[in-house]
Amino acid sequence: MILSIQAGLVLPSMLLRKLSSHNRKNRLYQAFRELGRVERTLFLLRYISDPQVRRSIRAETTKIESFNDFLDWITFGGPVIKSGDPVEQEKQVKYASLVANAIMLSNVADLTDVINSMAEDGLRVTPELAASLRRSY
Template sequence: MLRKLGTHNRKSLLYQAFRELGRVQRTLFLLKYMSSAGIRQNINAQTTKVEAFNEFLDWVSFGGPMVKSGDPVEQEKQLKYATLVANTVMLSNVADLTDVLTAMIHDGHTVTAELASRLSPYSRDHIRRFGRFVLDMDQIPKPLNPAPIPFPTST
């Protein structure tokens, strides 16, 4: 069966059957999508998250979203390096946001899961993209001490 599918022969009855099955699946999904506001909201939210990450990744890539080489290996390296930098910035942002939320709770403020869900690891207002950076390799940063945020439970 795999060999028949691997030939990409459009005249094959098996190919035609699977193509029709795919069309039925796509139609069923579109009908569910159109009839359910919840599904549309979920898909839109996930799409927005991906777009926000891609925009953040472009911002982190100092030259913008341009690819400087036609070599696939160099393109992959550029993407991996940019993703590494983006993930590092996001980790720092999440650690800082967690510290702030924990301090707010200790100060007596109510911090809900809904409030925390509206925060984004893609904030960049506090980041200096250009300029002089001095790295002190002898200074050891404090270790990350992740702890769950005690959100109030509603009963």
């Protein structure tokens, strides 16, 4: 199929149309489904066998969960979206993210000022010291 697209015999839009039809008898659909299964199996084998991959995924998942917990905390009442209107829901989520990012930026600026002040006072600022400044809300 790729060679047909490169040769100009098949348009990419036709390929997308075939894939979006969800026709389970379509050979292209079946081929991509099997390819997806192979990729998922390879990923799971890598995940099971490599502790570094597990640590990396866990660290990223923890960051996302922490950010979501922070969003819940700043919205004063948890993850409740009161409106049924999708536009209002999207606004509420974006506003909460904007406030969260503003708070984080303010914290970074404040911590930068404190660390710079410590350095000016002759105190040794190490990466370990900077890492210890992390606190939970």
